[in-house]
Amino acid sequence: MARAHIHIVSPASARENNGNWQTASRWRRHLARDYRVTIGPGWQPGDGVPDLLIALHARRSAAALTAFSDAHPDRPALLVLTGTDLYRDIHDDAGAQGSLARARALVVLQPRGLDELPEAVRAKTHVIYQSAPRLRPARPRMPRDVAMIGHLRIEKDPQTFMDAARLVGTPGVRLVHIGAALDADLGRRARETQDATSTYRWLGALSHMATRRRLRRCHAMVIASRMEGGANVIIEAVTSGVPVLASNISGNVGMLGDDYAGLFAPGDAQALARLIERSANDPRFAERLRRQCAARAALFAPAVERARLLDLVDNLLLQSTQAHEGTV
Known part of the structure; x- marks a missing residue:
């Protein structure tokens, strides 16, 4: 018997190597044992017809989701809300709002995401944390690197990380940013910051595995974003x-917990600098952060993500089959 076909619409490709691509790639691996899985930038009439369409990002995948649901209303579509769509687009973009209605089921990547959704669609929404394999922690090297991982764009707020680098005075601490300059002006500012202070280095884009290897040797990881759906980099830090050290926004709190001690106000470089210095100079505080992160690690296990994803996909396909047989 032929395996059911699942097509994942990802607005990002392997070359871009961002969170959407990591989700698409990882979900393909999770599903490939049981289903035939393809990934592409879209779907349109004339393409092969999958048994289930998985669309990442409500706005950027809206055209594919609309075309598929109009052409094949009997086949299910699953929408994954990945970040900017959840915290911005669904509130003011008609295409993103239409995606919420068309999808048979929705996924958010952490429980705080449910608060952003209209009441009418929450019943069909599922929380699935993303995952990463555990890496054995490595002893941090000198200088003690504090990493920020993410392409340079406004939503990630790399400027706050740069400004904090100019404020950190603890000897032996260095702020290292990994990511491509998607915003040319932010790239220019990164180069200027690197020239102005030895506390900051911008490494540019690295491969996913090279980034993980570097991360596991770091003293801490900063996520300064103003908008996140459920960041992969948090998971990769925790599982390493x-x-x-995270900006106090809904998406980060949903990943780390309401009582997490390593939060700072978005855009507050002084607060971030104080946290970095406290983590470097106060062993009890650093150990508290490690314990709190370790307590979340079980949520981000690949086996847990795979089980929840398979349960959802299996049920969507079963319901579709039963509905079709009921009309024959």
């Missing part, structure tokens, strides 16, 4: 034993 690296404590996180």
Whole structure:
């Protein structure tokens, strides 16, 4: 018997190597044992017809989701809300709002995401944390690197990380940013910051595995974003034993917990600098962060993500089959 076909619409490709691509690639691996899985930038009439369409990002995949649901209303579509769509687009973009209605089921990547959704669609929404394999922590090297991982764009707020680098005075601490300059002006500012202070280095884009290897040797990882759906980099830090210093936004709190000690106000470079210095100079505080992160690690296990994803996909396909047989 032929395996059911699942097509994942990802607005990002392997070359871009961002969170959407990591989700698409990882979900393909999770599903490939049981289904035939393809990934592409879209779907349109004339393409092969999958048994289930998985669309990442409500706005950027809206055209594919609309075309598929109009052409094949009997086949299910699953929409994954990945970040900017959840916290911005669904509130003011008609295409993103239409995606919420068309999808048979929705996924958010952490429980705080449910608060952003209209009441009418929450019943069909599922929370699935993303995952990463555990890496054994490595002893941090000197200088003690504090990493920020993410392409340079406004939503990630790399400027706050740069400004904090100019404020950190603890000897032996260095702020290292990994990511491509998607915004040319932010790239220019990164180069200027690197020239102005030895506390900051911008490494540009690295491969996913090279980034993980570097991360596991870091003293801490910063996520300064103003908008996140459920960041992969938090998971990769936690599963590498690296404590996180995070902007106090819904998506980060949903990943780390309401009582997490390593939060700072978005855009507050002084608060971030104080957290970095406290984590470097106060062993009890650093250990508290490590314990809190370790307590979340079980949520981000690949086996847990795979089980929840398979349960959802299996049920969507079963319901579709039963509905079709009921009309024959």
